[in-house]
Amino acid sequence: MNKLQVGIIGASGYGGAELLRLLLNHNQVEIAGINSRSYIGKPICELYPGFQEISDLVFVDEDAVIAASDLIFASLPHGISEPIAKKCADANKCFIDLGADFRLHDEADYQAWYNVPFKEKALHEQAVYGLSEIYPEQIKQAKIIGNPGCYPTSIGLALYPLMTTNYAFDEHVIIDAKSGVTGAGKELSEGSHFPNVNEAFHPYKVANHRHTPEIEQTLTEMHKQKVQITFVPHLLPISRGIISTIYVKMNEAINFDDLYQHYVDTYKNHTFVRVLENGKCANLKYVxxxxxxxxxxxxxxxTHTLVLVSAIDNMVKGAAGQAIQNMNLMYGFAEDEGLKLIPPSF
Amino acid sequence: MNKLQVGIIGASGYGGAELLRLLLNHNQVEIAGINSRSYIGKPICELYPGFQEISDLVFVDEDAVIAASDLIFASLPHGISEPIAKKCADANKCFIDLGADFRLHDEADYQAWYNVPFKEKALHEQAVYGLSEIYPEQIKQAKIIGNPGCYPTSIGLALYPLMTTNYAFDEHVIIDAKSGVTGAGKELSEGSHFPNVNEAFHPYKVANHRHTPEIEQTLTEMHKQKVQITFVPHLLPISRGIISTIYVKMNEAINFDDLYQHYVDTYKNHTFVRVLENGKCANLKYVxxxxxxxxxxxxxxxTHTLVLVSAIDNMVKGAAGQAIQNMNLMYGFAEDEGLKLIPPSF
Amino acid sequence: MNKLQVGIIGASGYGGAELLRLLLNHNQVEIAGINSRSYIGKPICELYPGFQEISDLVFVDEDAVIAASDLIFASLPHGISEPIAKKCADANKCFIDLGADFRLHDEADYQAWYNVPFKEKALHEQAVYGLSEIYPEQIKQAKIIGNPGCYPTSIGLALYPLMTTNYAFDEHVIIDAKSGVTGAGKELSEGSHFPNVNEAFHPYKVANHRHTPEIEQTLTEMHKQKVQITFVPHLLPISRGIISTIYVKMNEAINFDDLYQHYVDTYKNHTFVRVLENGKCANLKYVxxxxxxxxxxxxxxxTHTLVLVSAIDNMVKGAAGQAIQNMNLMYGFAEDEGLKLIPPSF
Amino acid sequence: MNKLQVGIIGASGYGGAELLRLLLNHNQVEIAGINSRSYIGKPICELYPGFQEISDLVFVDEDAVIAASDLIFASLPHGISEPIAKKCADANKCFIDLGADFRLHDEADYQAWYNVPFKEKALHEQAVYGLSEIYPEQIKQAKIIGNPGCYPTSIGLALYPLMTTNYAFDEHVIIDAKSGVTGAGKELSEGSHFPNVNEAFHPYKVANHRHTPEIEQTLTEMHKQKVQITFVPHLLPISRGIISTIYVKMNEAINFDDLYQHYVDTYKNHTFVRVLENGKCANLKYVxxxxxxxxxxxxxxxTHTLVLVSAIDNMVKGAAGQAIQNMNLMYGFAEDEGLKLIPPSF
Known part of the structure; x- marks a missing residue:
């Protein structure tokens, strides 16, 4: 059987490299090509020595990747994916964007937070938001997917069951999130300089992070009523993972066991969401x-306050893993193909 | 001039050892003796090799420490300090407790959260809560001090200026706190086992931590009106420090610059509280x-939400340092004597 | 096709749990049972929450595991494996020991370093030392395998090509090794207490570690002449991995390019040993x-000194991974079945 | 009494900032000025927020610093200190260089390893190598001091007692050293990018590090006979500290207790060198x-091999602390003035 030919544009960044790492062990696909504007002609293992003797892929031209692929993944800064999506659409190729360009439905939001307009409006209308567990049917039909941001993934999954119940709660939700440093990417910066990060901890972009409109869009859509958040991310002195601690003030006392059971029921057929046993706390170590x-x-x-804690690996469920899960849905592969990754626990 | 003779009971734990480390560089005191029930006869440097060739102190009997000292510090699990405080009071010695026994004023609270009653009620009536910046006058007169817990210190200082203004806010405050592992002490435990903590992050005792009543007592006293909290501590994979991120919902839009200025004014004469320049974020690295x-x-x-972030070293301002600051106040020493510690920044 | 039935005795420790994690993704085997003396009746995911909703295995009796399995892995403290190996041999089952009991050929060595004699001498005669790349033919025929220690694996592989050349060198080799904390196991200890390990670094068991005779046995066997080592392990404040830096004094100036080429040639057909490009340094991050x-x-x-640096994951190539590699050799599976693990690089 | 006026040139780097931090607590000095070419006009606390509300020093012009100071410290890349030393000498000011310019006595060595010649030969003749415990008499008389490198300090102190005995040993010494990341400085680099360093470990500049000639110069001078080293540094995923593990092959069996006693005797009057009790291992945590x-x-x-392990804080004894110790010697202050820093142990 012919394998699906997939390409990665922006494969020199962490998101792209993680995609490659996972796709190399996916039984239904073949890597048709990888691209990075800055490294054309260089082998991937020069940037990421973990690939030595495993992959001899070399970065090639963007158009060559598109031409050779059935499905193209892009992992790029905002504003750069959109024209590539256009090229893919014109060539009738599928496109999964790990960046921000296809996450927001409302152009005004995008412009307000990213300072650029939509240039290809038709594509944005087609694009599906790839929160795999929540929108599987739309994803199966999609040709363009806006893969969710790492924080929004962890938050959307944690709040979905609540947002779809009849409990009454304060629609202003407090979200205190903590991310590992790979979330800041491969680029050198003061904020990722080891002596600045190690044994340190601090919030950043308080109530001002670009994931805010994406999170509000998702929650509002789920809840069918406007939800606002105060979102404060922090930088953890570790490499990988996001913990989101979410505070929802309930309008009156609730029967917690009922709500807990609703969570269990909502996710019981979803392999990748684990509702922990009552009394346990989510922990990065186990994801x-x-x-x-x-x-x-x-x-x-x-105080009638519900506290939800969700834990993901920002590079896997928060980026490359969910992108592959979306591909699996789109192409009818087993949802966990290439993703049977058991967390090490130590 | 004769130096003040000070003793430490429970000097084998982290709080006691840090006290010793700081007191050895205090110009107005002399260490009269150190005690630890489990290590009598052993030198401190066997437990903490950092003291090698610096201190040859050996753990001795509790009564010997009390007899030799003018002021006794105790750093012990709850329930154990109270009888020692009684001995000190009977011998007319001053007493600073770094444990939980003299922090709560209301016996019912203490019993509810610690499962033991007050045995020496008269002592509790005398005891002063040692949040140095807030209660300096009472501390100067005190003979018994309940040194605040690490979380309550970071939270009390962050909220004090707000609690004493006329702004109207929701008296249910959300506090998301993060502590380094020294907060869990010297005792071996699964929760402090390196492979469990390293590269991990998780909340614990969600809305159920024993510092909750202490924080509510302090805030309520400051605000002169009942304040409730939802308090969620998390364990950071670092050794030292606490960040508390505090969410206060204002009843209406506020002039933030005014409130900021009120914070600056409140603390301008307090050496040990630094209100950061607008736009900066508190960071453990710098405390x-x-x-x-x-x-x-x-x-x-x-959303009209005020976000306060406070950072302390849990072992210094959150324990031993504040205890020394209280001693300085009690004895009329310069408030920063022994505490001129400049944070390393790297 | 019927899958090979495998059991794990001592599955509650890190070595056993890692074996389980890897074997669950091995296409040719089925877990017949797992055992741990201290946890019978408990599910694995209670000890290692990473397994939640992935494996519902429960620890059972040792004899039940042996009865249900074709091949038994044991990951136990020294002295405990030997009687289990006997039971397996009597039941005509294969046995791979991740502990120390079947690594040393010479009973005197074993007794000198472990203070116990061989009790089942016949088994020791049959046992094969499972350094996969070096002894594949013997491993294929083996019924009992002594899986190498983590340090000896990293050192044996690094020195093998040199030991089998004609270069003349000082047969006293200096080995400075550094291991992550998982090497010390799951048991709580002062040495694994987070505040003791974090931001710390120190040697331990200087020239006195129990892997010394195993390393000397391997090198001497390879070199067909007595080789002695001075072996100094250090504890790294990280979870996983071993770097061994090895110093060999050559008797005279050598042509380094020739020796380098000999290394490349020796390992060119071995998937799991990567001789890095000249000028690069081995790094834990990439294994x-x-x-x-x-x-x-x-x-x-x-100074005519050859410096060899080898890097492995102590839990994989240094324990569970190599045990599976040995199983693959014994049963004629692809050598990398279950082991196509690409190092994350970040 | 007038305090000594001291200036720091290159105060924006880690070495300079640490100097400032320590000097601010030194009772005999006053900071006359700080300089950094790239940050003139900026306050120190903008670069290092730990200094907020503690020091309001602002970087000024180099000449202003020299003019205002009796003693000038410089912490600069090689080649840049020499002309500053000249200016200081011309103005009859004392000069302590924390960089490499005045460490090597032999111009040929300097040229071979740093690719530049000596420009001010007369200054090099005057310059004293500031290994405080070993050359106190020369330091007391010095006007120019070349403060030792961090690795050479840890190694010189560890080998000095051996180098001055009559024991016969192989004059080729193996040194396996490990340093924290602050050793690589404040500049951003791939090698200090958090995701590259965290949970990583690797050697670098194997047998090729610029501290090699400095170490050999020191050992040769001590031993009065040529000593050669194979020096391999490694990068530890921690912020501070250097462990050097040193292997010396003795020509014949020695009485170890005698040698140990010689070490104890050599350093018994030196506050800052602690020869650990027999059986203990040096550990970064305690320095x-x-x-x-x-x-x-x-x-x-x-194997008749002596293993010496030394531990220092690379920023203190390996840089700023030793520079202050040298100043104390030069000016007749107590040797430990400003340096009564007790290691935290946790």
Whole structure:
């Protein structure tokens, strides 16, 4: 059987390199080509020595990748994916964008937070938001997917069951999130300089992070009513993972066991979301290097406050893993093909 | 001039050892003796090799420490300090407790969260809560001090200026706190086993931590009106420091610059509280190994939510440093004597 | 086709748990049972939450595991494997020991370093030392395998090509090795207490570590002449991996390019040993969570000293991965079945 | 009494900033000015927020610093200190160089390893090598000091007692050293990018590091006979500290207790060198943030190999602390003035 030919544009960044790492062990695909504007002609293993003797792929021209592929993944800064998506659409190729260009439906939001307009409006209308567990049917039909951001993935999955119940709660949700340093990418920066990060911890972009409109869009869509958030990300002195601690003030005392059961039921047929046993706390240690999203639920009876904690690996479920999960849905492969990654625990 | 004779009971734990480390460089005191029930006869440098050739102190009997000292510090699990405080009071010695026994004023609270009653009620009536910047006058007169917990210190200092203004806000405050592992102490435990902590991150005791009543007591006292919190601590994979991210929903839009200025004014004469320049974020890196509490203020105009971030070294301002600051106040020493510790920044 | 039934005895420790994690993704085997004396009746995911919803295996009795399995892995403290090996041999089952009991050929060595005699001498005569790349033919025929220690694996592979050339060198070799903390196991200890390890670094068991006789046995056997080592292990404040830096004094100036080429040639058909390009340095980052052993060669022309550096993941190539590689050899599976693990690089 | 006026040139780097941090707590000096070519006009606390509200120093012109100071420290890349030393000499000011320009006595060595000649030969003749414990008399008389490199400090102190005995040993010494990341400085680089360093470990500049000639110069001078080294540094995923593990092959079996006693005797009057009790191992944890050099001795009786392990904080004893210790010697201050830093142990 012929394997699906896939290409990666922007494969020199962390998201692209992680995609390659996972796709190399996917039984239904073949890597047709990888691209990076800055490294054309260089082998991937020069940038990421982990690939030595495993992959001899060399970065090639963007058009060559598109031509050779049935499906193209892009992992690029915002504004750069859109014209590539156009080329893919014109060539009738499928496109999964790990960047920000196809996540926001509302051009005004995009312009407000990214300072650029939509240039290819028709493509944005087609694009599907790839939160795999929530929009599987749309994903199966999609030709263009906006793969969710890492924070929005962890938050959207944690809040989905609540947003679709009849419980009444304050539609202003507090989200205190913490991410590992790979989230800041491969580029050198003061913020990723080891002596600045090691044994350090601090918030950043307080109530001002670009994932804010994406999260609000998702929650509002789920809840069918406007949801606002105060979103404060922090930088963890570790390599991988995101913990989001989410505070929802319930309008009145709830039966927590019922809500817990609703969470369990919602996700019982979803391989990659694990609702933890009551009393346990989600922990990065048990999702790293895997595609799992672990969710723990807690209830402060004194103040009727629901506390949701979700843990993902920002590079896997928060980026490359979910992109592959979306590909699996699109092409009818087993949802966990290439993603049977068991978290190491130590 | 004769130096003040000080003793440490429970000097084998982290809090006690840090006290010793700092007191050895304090110009007005002399260490009269150190005690640890489990290590009598052993030198401190066997437990903490950092003291080699610096201190040849050996753990001795508790009564010997009390007899030799003018002021006794205790750093012990709850329930164990109280009888020692009684001995000190009977011998007319001053007492600073780094444990939990003298922090809560209300016996019912203490019993509810610690499962033991007050045995020496008279002592509890005398005891002063040692949040140095907030209660300096009472501390100067005190003979017994309940030194605040690490989380309550970081939170009390961050909220004090707000609690004493006329702004109207939701008296249910969300506090998402993160602590380094020394907070869990010297005892071996699964939770402090390196492969479990390293590259991990998780909340614990969600809405259920024993510092909750202490924080609510402090805030309520400051605000002169009941304040409730939802308090969620997390374990950071680092050794030292606490970041508390605090969310206060304002009843209406505020002039943030005014509030910021009120913070600056409140702390302008307090050496150890630094209100960061607008736009900066508090960061553990810049308080570790010092007695500073750094506070940054942020305001989410979209939701009228005030975000306060405070950073301390849990072992210094959150324990031993503040205890020494209290001693300095009690004995009329310069407030920063023994505490001129400049954070390393790297 | 019926899959090979495998059991794990001592599956509650890190070595056993890692074996389980890898075997669950091995296409040719089925887990027949797992055992741990201390946890009978408990599910694996209670100890290692990474397995939640992935494996519902529960620890059972040792004899049940043996009865249900064709091949038994044991990961146990020294002295405990030997009687289990006997049971397996009596039941005509194959046995791979990840512990120390079947590594040393010479009973006197074993007794000198472990203070116990061989009890089942016949088994020791049959046992094959499972350094996969070096003894593949013997491994294919073996019924009992002593899987090498983590340090000896990294050192044996690095020195093998040199030991089998005609270069003359000082047969006293200096080995400075550094291991992550998982090497110390799951048991709580002062040496694995986070505040003791984090931001720390120190040697331990200087010239006195139990892997010394195993390393000397291997080198002497390869070199067909007595080789002695001075072996100094250090504890790295990371979870996984071993770097061994090895110093060999050559008797005279050598042509380094020739020796380098000999290394390349020796390992060119071995998937799991990567001789790095000249000028590169082996790095834990590029072998973690994989079965690779990376080797870099360096030559100090000023002193005719060869410096070999090898990097492995102590839990994979240094334990569970190599055990599976040995199983693959024994049963004629593809050597990399279950081991196509690409190191993450970040 | 008038305090000594000191200036720091190159105060924006880690070495300079650490100097400032320590000098601010030195009772006999006053900071006359700080300089950094790239940051003139900026306050130090913008670069290092740890200094907020502690120092309001602003970077000024180099000449202004020299004019205002009695003693000038420089912490600069090689080649840049020499002309500054000249200016200081011409103005009859003392000069302590934390960089490489005045460490090597032999111009040929300097040229071979740094690719530049000596330009001010007279200054080099005057310059004293500032290994405080070894050359105190020369330091007391010096006007120009070449402060030793971090690796050479740790190695020189560890080998000095051996080099000055009559034991016969192989004059080719193997040194396996490990340094924290602050050793690589404040400049951004791939090698200091958090995701590349965290959970990583690797050697670098194998047998090729620029500290090699400095170490050989020191050992040869001590031993009064040529000593050669094979020096292999490694990068530790921690912020601070250097462990050097040193292997010396003795020509015949030695009485180890005698040698150990010789070490104890050599350093018994030196505050900052601690020869650890027999059986203990030097550990970074117990020297960090202090000026101590801890040395442990070990002997491999099987191979007559002496193993010396030394631990320092690379920023303190390996740079700023030793520079201050040298200043204390030059000006007759107490040797430990400003350096009574007790290592935290946790």
């Amino acid at each position: 790293q290097y895997s595609n799992y999203c672990d969710i723990s639920l807690h209830y402060d009876t004194r | 570790q190994y010092s007695n500073y509490c750094d506070i940054s203020l942020h305001y989410d105009t979209r | 973690q969570y994989s079965n690779y052993c990376d080797i870099s060669l360096h030559y100090d022309t000023r | 960090q943030y202090s000026n101590y050099c801890d040395i442990s001795l070990h002997y491999d009786t099987r």
